[in-house]
Structures are given as C-alpha cells and as structure tokens.
Amino acid sequence: MEQLNGERLLNELCVDYLKTGSSFGALSDGAIKQLMQQGRVYALKAGDTLFEAGAPGDSFFIVLKGSLTYIR
Numbered sequence: 001m002e003q004l005n006g007e008r009l010l011n012e013l014c015v016d017y018l019k020t021g022s023s024f025g026a027l028s029d030g031a032i033k034q035l036m037q038q039g040r041v042y043a044l045k046a047g048d049t050l051f052e053a054g055a056p057g058d059s060f061f062i063v064l065k066g067s068l069t070y071i072r
Helices: 006-013 029-038
Strands: 002-004 041-043
Touching (some): 006 029
16 A cells, blocks of 8 residues: 555646545535645555454545455
C-alpha cells in the first residue's frame, strides 16, 4: 500500500470526476477539496490489505477507482 499526495491526485482527477461517485456526489467542491487535501489517499495493489478484522472503526474509506473484496 502506497500513500499518495491527495492534492496532486485531486488535480489529476478533478472535482467533476469525483462528484460522479455516490460518496462525493452531494458534497460541495470545497468539501471534496478539503477531504482530498487533509485526508489520506492510498494506492493498493492486488493482494494488499486495507484493514484487518477487529481493527478500530475510527475511519472510513472511499474507492476512487477499482474495487475491493471483503473477506471475513
């Protein structure tokens, strides 16, 4: 798992692209920019683990591109 620069990714993807997703669709441009600039953005490869079972539920994740599999 690699942490990406959220502001750089925002410039590459643009707010309009992010608004096509259900999680960002109802947010203002400013809210999306703040999330991308102040949140953490990760790139995962096949086989990477985002979180383990039993990990604290103190964060949330939004998939910008691709898909995830949940295995319990």
